[in-house]
Amino acid sequence: MRQCLQYGNEEICYQVNRVVSRKQKIAIHVYPDGKVQVDAPVDADPVRISDAVRVRARWVSKRLEEIRERNLHVLPREYVSGESYFYLGRRYLLKVIEIPGCVGKTKLVGRYLQVTTPTAEHTLVKRFVIRWYRARAKELFARRLSALAGQIVWLREIPPVKLLTMRIQWGSCSPSGVLVLNPSLVKAPRECVDYVILHEVCHLKEHNHSQKFYRLLSEMMPDWERHKTRLDGLAEALLND
Ligand SMILES: [Zn+2]
Structure with a gap:
């Protein structure tokens, strides 16, 4: 309504x-x-x-x-050399290297996010960058979730994770217990990633934002508010893709 x-x-x-x-x-x-x-x-x-x-x-x-x-x-991205890209809260500069006939590869090299591509056509570079973020996100979320899960006594098993690009949300928790995380979250500092994962994990036990929910979250991450505020401040820059 x-x-x-x-x-x-x-x-x-x-x-x-x-x-x-x-x-x-x-x-x-x-x-x-x-x-x-x-x-x-x-x-x-x-x-x-x-x-x-x-x-x-x-x-x-x-x-x-x-x-x-x-x-x-906030300017729209053009996927050209010199643009800023975030990964785990740090800023990297995009470096596009054109090598005709190559298969294409994206990796961090020093302070650069380096994309080697058969053509510098921006939709192709964009595809490489998005694919790289998704791969990093999948890896990082699995790693952080298993590290955090070890400290949660009431969690019987590690919940499944699904990546979903969302425009205004970092994550959610489905009624069937699947953690849905935005791959763009990998651009945020690690503590912010942990905050979102823990927030969604708490929803496995408390389905709404009740006092009980926040008590549970605070037990696991006493300073969650600090990380939430930081993430809110970064939202516009990090969700802009
Ligand atoms: Zn929530």
Whole structure:
């Protein structure tokens, strides 16, 4: 359900997401792509929901303004030498080496992400870069998950992981217990990767963002909020592909 409200001379539109929860809380999220989502209890009165948004309209408007500002500086990628690419929180410069007839190879060499390609055609270079990120993501997520799982006493077995490119989300946990992780997460610092993995692992036990959920998460990662804040700040730059 999509609704809008007037704030000054601005129109704030939001999506209402009905959630099953014992708590009567209404939560407002502003995502890096400018989407506003309001999580409200299934039986919450529509007036109560719009009032909740109205009360926080100033905050929502400020967040949207920040996003517009940031978007002005984020340029679309061209997959040419000299562009910046992130891997585990570090910045690497793309270096495209054209060798006609070669099979194509992507690897890190010093501070460069080096792509050797039969042609420098940007869709091809893009394909190599995306393939490289996916391969790194698959490897890293499996490694971190098995390291972290060793410390979680209630986890009986390592859950399966699926990679899924998402525009506004780092991960989710399917009802059948599959951890869905965004391959772009491999661009973030390792602690942020661990935070997302642990967050989704906690959903295996607690399916919503209840107090119990956050207690569980804090037990495993006491300083998770610090990593979440850092990741939120990086979202626009890292999800832009
Ligand atoms: Zn969650």
